[in-house]
Amino acid sequence: MTSTTPAYGELRAQLEALTTEAFRPELAEIDRLPTLDIARLMNGEDRTVPDAVAARLPLIAAAIDATAERMARGGRLIYAGAGTAGRMGVLDASECPPTFNTEPGQVVGLIAGGPEAMLRAVEGAEDSAELAAADLTALALTPDDTVVGISASGRTPYAVGAVEHARAAGALTIGLSCNAGSALAAAAEHGIEVVPGPELLTGSTRLKAGTAQKLVLNMISTIIMIRLGKTYGNLMVDLRASNEKLRARSRRIVSLATGAPDDEIEAALTAAGGEVKNAILVILGAVDGPTAEGLLRKSGGRLRDALDAAPGTDPAGE
Structure with a gap:
């Protein structure tokens, strides 16, 4: 016990000096407050x-x-x-x-x-x-x-x-x-x-x-x-569609990026193997799936750069 006491005392002193460990006497009766008042206190703290x-x-x-x-x-x-x-x-x-x-x-x-x-x-x-x-x-x-x-x-x-x-x-x-x-x-x-x-x-x-x-x-x-080029504007174009919600989100993102009708979006996603970024490039760059994949590989996965390199890019689509 004696041998561990100095180390414990030093650690306690360190903790007492930390802002995150500071005791707030004004909150010493918090357990007596109504739940709504405690919630308001927490919400006020979180705002800081x-x-x-x-x-x-x-x-x-x-x-x-x-x-x-x-x-x-x-x-x-x-x-x-x-x-x-x-x-x-x-x-x-x-x-x-x-x-x-x-x-x-x-x-x-x-x-x-x-x-x-x-x-x-x-x-x-x-x-x-x-x-x-x-x-x-x-x-x-x-x-x-x-x-x-x-x-x-x-x-x-x-x-x-x-x-x-x-x-x-x-x-x-x-x-x-x-x-x-x-x-x-x-x-x-x-x-x-x-x-x-x-x-x-x-x-x-x-x-x-x-x-x-x-x-x-x-x-x-x-x-x-x-x-790293994982987005296109504020669209999450590199998501992995691993469930129904994400598959629906994939179609919505392609729609927001391209304005294409649903049947064109479905065709592009099929051509792109379900990859959102590739499907957008298929539509806006007017290329096929393998070409889209190659352009993205050359651009390091950056969709904007790949679009600039695509011969069929429609500037209005960006």
Whole structure:
């Protein structure tokens, strides 16, 4: 007991100094309030998060551009975090294949303790920088990869260790935290500290801090995909139609992009093997399916560039 007390005392002091862990005495009677009043309090707290994100937009944009440049060369986007932060990364990574038709392994989410930690805490996992290094070593990092360490406190050893290991390996590093002056931001090339303030429930960083992380990760993955040509304007043209809803959405997107009648849309999708981007090119570029595929391959999957190269493109269709 004596040997662990100093370490515990030091950690407690660190936590007490964090904005995300601050105690709010004005909310000490919150459990006595009517449910509607608590809901209003939470809603008011949540309104502060977008402003906290807005204050860091230049830093976020710089990190996105640096990542997109590397991913255009074949690099990967890798999230690494523990607890809620790790789950946010895994969630964002898991949504990229159906939303943007990303290749397997192009966007990766690592959570301390592995998949089991998505549902329950794995004891000691978040305290291990070595575990983070091992998880990243298994991925065989390259200089074109980007590793995003995510931690509300900005001190989580797994997240900090991931960034330190990735940087030593030559990968691009981003540190996303919700406290100023964090070790995570200091360790990363791109430190992003979004500070939404103390939580409604002391220490429950799944609340405002979790929301802030979700908003920033949405920006990172979405804008990178825009930069990689995964969209056409604001249309999600690289989606993977894996169910009836997405198949219906595919037809609607082709319709919005081209203004073509339903029978022409069906024919184009058939010619394009169900690929939305290819079908749009078939219609607007007046080419067949194989030609559309070849044009997109040459343009690196960027529909606008492929349309410029298509001999039958109707400028009014853009």
